[in-house]
Amino acid sequence: MDILSVLTEKTQAALASLYEINEAEISFEKTNANFKGDYTFVVFPYLRFSRKKPEDTASDIGEYIQKEVEQVSGYNVVKGFLNLELSNDYWLDVAKNQAANGITIPNIGKDKKVVVEYSSPNTNKPLHLGHIRNNVLGFSYCQILLANGYEVIKNNLINDRGIHICKSMLAWQKWGNAETPESSGVKGDHLVGKYYVEFEKQFQAEFATWIETPEGNTELDKHKEAKVLEESKKKDSDADLSNDGILKSFKSNYKNNYFNNNSGLGSEVKTMLQKWEDGDEEVIALWKKMNGWVYDGFDSTYKRMGVSFDKIYYESDTYLLGKAMVQEGLESGAFFTKDDGSVWIDLTDEGLDEKIVQRADGTSVYITQDIGTADLKYKDFGMDKFIYVVGNEQEYHFKVLQLILKKLNKPYADGLYHLSYGMVDLPEGKMKSREGTVVDADELMEEVVATAQKQTEELGKTDGMSSDELTELYETLGMGALKYYLLKIDAKKRIMYDPKESIDFQGNTAPFIQFSYTRIASMLKAANEKKIDVTFEMPNELAAEEKELIVLLNAYPEAVNAAANHYNPSEIANAVYEIAKAFNKFYHEHIILGAKETNVRNFRLSLSKTCGETIKHGFSLLGIGVPERM
RNA sequence: GGUUCCAUAGCUCAACCGGAUAGAGCAACGGUUUUCUAAACCGUAGGUUCCAGGUUCGAGUCCUGGUGGAAUCACCA
Structure with missing residues (x-):
């Protein structure tokens, strides 16, 4: 029996014998460095039973324990704090055991299986410092679980498809002059990232030109009117209502509309994504080629970071999995359909909103894919817990995901845990890939090793x-x-x-x-x-x-x-x-x-x-x- | 606007379930090498734990309100 159990037992006995306190919940803490002693027992909570001064109560208990526990060589009392001193023989005995037995970690994870998903990169740009935090944290936490006796599956879900991937593909196709990692000498993930940034640049230029057109001007004016009206309602508005300020807020507010409804580049990207989903040979070939470059790049980055995975899922294989579960949810009544045919779940009774799980056109949204992947994990591993190492900006998302799984009566729903970590910020604020204000992972590793x-x-x-x-x-x-x-x-x-x-x-x-x-x-x-x-x-x-x-x-x-x-x-x-x-x-x-x-x-x-x-x-x-x- | 999170020394961070006199590192100043590696060790200085109330024997920690900051509330992922 370890010393804390002994002390706990004897202290309970002391309380029972001295003051007739039965089944007291007691605990010890490490003695504060400013006082003599090893473990401290705080007696304040028991004064109403002892009906003595704190000092006397502590002394009574200390006296009792010192007599009963041979490892206790002495005690001292400061106000209501009873500081127990353990003998040097006790500590030497501890050292002897440490030397004989090595490091032994109490096996708290015995027979428990955990899937830890971390890293989860997009294949359209290289990794940055934020990703390093994710990877290092995820890998370390897996090592910790293993040391505690858990069975661990290190899992990576690669976001290898979608509109953002098509952006770099289209940009490379249009402006890449067929350059490759070999021809350019640029690491594969960085080369693809270059075209993701290039797309954004060209798109912004196209957007700016469009704003000058009569059509664009009309939208800008509408925005201005709405904005001025909105700000005039506020008491102390500090919004920038100059022409530049209006233009800036218009750009950020209208960007998605423009991409979806007006942009030539936007429609080209969407066409490409559609072709990808239809299995168009040429698009698939380009996708495979460019993703291959990225994987080569990631491999060397992962290797240098020293992280690894037991199971890799590719979103291109899993993104349709959630659809069957949408059907399941509709049948069980967990989901409902709106007039336009889109499918929703009502989470207002949980203090959240209504949340869409399938678009009117039948395609799935981000969370639907996660519903499907959670189910896949359970089929593959039958885990007790599954953990997502993902930044705290997605806390709402994982709260919703867990609620949905619960409403679908999934047996694994309670095992979901979002290991939420804070962002890595620069002095100027958040890192943004599209704006190039990131600390590149490869460069930083190079620098710190240098x-x-x-x-x-x-x-x-x-x-x-x-x-x-x-x-x-x-x-x-x-x-x-x-x-x-x-x-x-x-x-x-x-x-x-x-x-x-x-x-x-x-x-x-x-x-x-x-x-x-x-x-x-x-x-x-x-x-x-x-x-x-x-x-x-x-x-x-x-x-x-x-x-x-x-x-x-x-x-x-x-x-x-x-x-x-x-x-x-x-x-x-x-x-x-x-x-x-x-x-x-x-x-x-x-x-x-x-x-x-x-x-x-x-x-x-x-x-x-x-x-x-x-x-x-x-x-x-x-x-x-x-x-x-x- | 709703929700959530954060605020500790000049800077970066600790402080286990509410416990005693809130600790480290960096930066600053001073000291330590004929002894096992000085990427080290010792010392000095630095605090109204954002503010105001409350609960408690006891609050950096819990509750309420405020101030300041961040995230989120997308048919993006």
Whole structure:
């Protein structure tokens, strides 16, 4: 039985025996660093039973526990806080077990199967920093689930079809001069992205020209009238009603109308999509060719990020799946049909709106595809839970998706979870692919690895390493810094990234933690060369720095459980950082390899080894590697 | 306009179920190397936890109202 269970049991016994409080729900917390002790019990809630002062109540309980629990060596009382002190023998025993058993994570995911969908890129543009966060987060969370004993299916749903894909296809066809990744030397996904941007540029030009036509002018005037009227109703309107301001708001409001009703390019794209859906040979061939380029590009980006998948779905295979379920919903009465033939679900009783699930022309919308894919996942895997790693801008969407699945009485509906994470914003605001204000994934990875190289060379500690080893080292350090930067922040919070400030390598960073690891690795190597067998031995005494490490290492498995339960890899990052920091202090204060007494030396080496193993374990859960030297 | 989320040191972030004197890193200033890797360690300085109420023995954390910001409310994906 672990110590907290013992303490809980004995405290309950103390409350029952002293004050006749039965079946009290009690809990301990770690003693605040400013006070002496290891675990703290707060007695305020029990004063109405004890009818004594907080200090006296705490003392009574402390006295009882110290007598009953041999590991409790003492206690102190501050107001209503009972601080229990555990003996050094207890903590040394913990360290001994750590050394003997290695890292053991309580198996909270036993016999549970989870499908985690992450990455889910569009095949019309290269990946950017936001995608890196998604991938790194998704992959890390899968590693965490695995460490907790879950069966995990890492799943990628590739958005490989649709109007946006046709935009880059059409632009390449019109203005590409048959250029290929080979002929241009441009990575495939970047080349396709170039034509997606080109389409947008040409489309905007066409739109601007059209606004000058009588037809365009009429629409602009209508917009202006409506806008002025609308703003005049507001008390303190700060809307820009100058000609430029009106033009800008018109462009953003009318863009979709223009694309659908007036644009030549728009109608060409729509024709192309129709041809794609009809299986037109030429369009399919172009689609396959350009998607192939993108996949080649993605493969190398994924490889560098170190992420992988067990199952890949392609939207081109799955986008029709939801239709059968629309039929099912109509028959069960979950959905209803409007006059124009479109199909809807009424979610007003859930505090949401009516939501369309099928257009009047019978084609499916985004959410219908997700309904179909959820069902496919369940057929393929029969999972207990299925998780979507998707940005928080889609929270409403997943709320609706789950409600629909519930109304369709799907047995898996309750297993849906949206792992919603915050956007990565630039100082100027949100990244926008179409406007080119993105931090490109490939460029950023290149940059951060180059920084790692520069820093390493400046420190000049890598004599004798081969160029292959150095390349690997720079990759481990640079990618580590980047991933850690993204993962140390609570997943649900947004991240501000300023491209002008490079990613740190000092302080709370991956290289700091990796450095701590190499210190350990290098000591263990030296120990090995001296034929020292690293086994746990009891030291003569326990220093504060040593105890702190044991306590932190002891807390690590709980952090791994918590990270899984809270959908939050940052808890692992924090735990590992605390360990690395405590190790560096310990390393600074005490001689390890050179300790005079053999038992002290072996104790410290053993403790360091456990530390190194935990750092490596934790980093592997973040998808980050550790070097043996740096 | 409705709904949801966010606001902590100059900057970037911590703070487990409501617990004690709110912690780190960066930046600034000062110190530490004949000892296992100084990408390190130690110290100084930096706070009305956005504001106003409320609940509680106790509030950064819960509730109400306000201020500021973001997302969303598409027959886009």
